[in-house]
Amino acid sequence: MWNRLGCYFEAHMRCWRRLKRYLSTEIMIEYRACLYFCCILFFYCCYLGLHGDFFARVPVLVEMILLTYAMCYLQLYVFQNFDETDHLGRWGLAGILVCSVCYTAASWIFLWFDRKKTVTALFCIYMVMVYVSVRLANKIKRRIDTELLNQMLDKYKSEQKKGGQEPEKSAVS
Amino acid sequence: MKLTLHQITEGEDEIVICYRSMTPRIETLVEFVRGDVQKIPAVWEEQTVYLAPEEIFYLENVDGITYAYLADKVARISSSLKALELRYTRRGFFRCAKAMILNINKISYLKSEPGGRIRATMENGEQVIISRKYGKELRRILKGGEEDVE
Numbered sequence: 001m002w003n004r005l006g007c008y009f010e011a012h013m014r015c016w017r018r019l020k021r022y023l024s025t026e027i028m029i030e031y032r033a034c035l036y037f038c039c040i041l042f043f044y045c046c047y048l049g050l051h052g053d054f055f056a057r058v059p060v061l062v063e064m065i066l067l068t069y070a071m072c073y074l075q076l077y078v079f080q081n082f083d084e085t086d087h088l089g090r091w092g093l094a095g096i097l098v099c100s101v102c103y104t105a106a107s108w109i110f111l112w113f114d115r116k117k118t119v120t121a122l123f124c125i126y127m128v129m130v131y132v133s134v135r136l137a138n139k140i141k142r143r144i145d146t147e148l149l150n151q152m153l154d155k156y157k158s159e160q161k162k163g164g165q166e167p168e169k170s171a172v173s
Numbered sequence: 174m175k176l177t178l179h180q181i182t183e184g185e186d187e188i189v190i191c192y193r194s195m196t197p198r199i200e201t202l203v204e205f206v207r208g209d210v211q212k213i214p215a216v217w218e219e220q221t222v223y224l225a226p227e228e229i230f231y232l233e234n235v236d237g238i239t240y241a242y243l244a245d246k247v248a249r250i251s252s253s254l255k256a257l258e259l260r261y262t263r264r265g266f267f268r269c270a271k272a273m274i275l276n277i278n279k280i281s282y283l284k285s286e287p288g289g290r291i292r293a294t295m296e297n298g299e300q301v302i303i304s305r306k307y308g309k310e311l312r313r314i315l316k317g318g319e320e321d322v323e
Contacts, residue, residue, distance in 0.1 A: 081287065084287035084288065085287060086286075086287070138287070142284075142285040142286070142287070143285075145285035146283065146284050146285045149283040149284075149285060149291065149312070149315070150282060150283055152312070152315035152316060153277070153280060153283055153315055155315075156265075156277060156314070156315050156317075157277070157278055159317075160197070160264075160265060160277075160278055162196075
C-alpha cells in the first residue's frame with residue numbers, strides 16, 4: 001500500500017512540475033505578447049492620430065492582441081526565442097523577418113492601415129526595428145545584471161577572505 | 174590575534190576564546206578544539222585523501238555517488254550532497270542544481286543568461302549553467318542574505 005502511495009505521490013509531483021513549467025512558459029509568452037501589442041498599438045494610434053481619428057476599433061485591437069499571442073508562440077517554438085538570445089544567428093534573423101512580414105501581411109488583410117502601401121511598408125520596417133530594439137534592451141539588461149553579479153561575487157569573495165561574516169551560532173557553547 | 178597561555182596546577186583543561194566578531198579563522202579554531210573534522214575524507218585512486226573544502230571546485234552526484242572536483246583530481250566522497258551542503262554553506266558551498274554543489278569562492282566569472290539563468294565560469298575554465306530557481310538563491314547569498322529586490 002505504501003508503494004502504491006509512493007508511486008501516486010511521485011506521479012502527482014511529476015504532473016505538478018510539468019504544470020509549473022507550462023505556466024512559466026505561458027506567462028512569459030503573455031508578457032511578451034502584451035509588449036509587442038503595445039508597440040503595434042503605438043504605431044496604430046500614431047496612424048489614426050495623423051489622420052485626425054481618435055477612436056480605435058475594438059475588432060482591430062482584438063486582432064492585434066490575438067496575432068501577437070500567436071506570433072510569440074512562433075517566436076518561442078520555431079525561431080528559438082530570438083529576442084532573448086545573445087547571438088542572432090541565421091535562424092534568429094529569419095525569425096525577425098518572418099514575424100515582421102506576418103504582422104505586415106495581417107495589417108494588409110485586416111485593413112489596419114486601410115491597405116495604404118506606404119504605411120504598410122513603414123509598419124514592416126517599424127516591426128523589424130521593434131524586434132531589434134527589444135533584443136537590444138534585453139541584452140543591455142543582461143549586461144547590467146552581469147556587472148552587478150560580478151561586483152557582488154567579488155565582494156563576497158573578499159569578505160570570505162577577510163572573514164567578516166557573522167556565523168549563525170556562537171562559538172562557545 | 175593575541176595569544177595568552179596560562180598554565181594551571183589543578184582543574185580541567187579549558188580553552189576560552191574571547192572574540193569581537195566570529196571570523197572563519199576563529200570558527201576553524203573552535204571546530205578544531207571541538208574535534209570537528211574540517212577536511213572531507215574522500216577516495217582518490219583507491220587511496221583515502223582528506224580534502225580541504227577550499228580546494229573543491231564543485232561537487233556532483235552521479236548515479237548516487239558524490240564526486241568532488243578539484244584542480245587536478247576527481248575524488249569520490251561518501252557523504253551526501255545534502256550533508257555537505259548543510260555543513261559547508263558558510264564556506265561558500267552553494268546548491269546550484271539538483272545534483273551539484275558549487276564552491277562560490279572558485280567561481281571566476283558570472284554571466285547573466287536569457288531566461289533568468291546564470292552561467293558560472295569556474296577558475297578551471299569549466300562552465301556551469303545555474304537555473305533561474307537556483308540563481309535566485311545565488312543572488313541572495315551574494316547579497317549577504319538580504320531580500321532579493323530585483
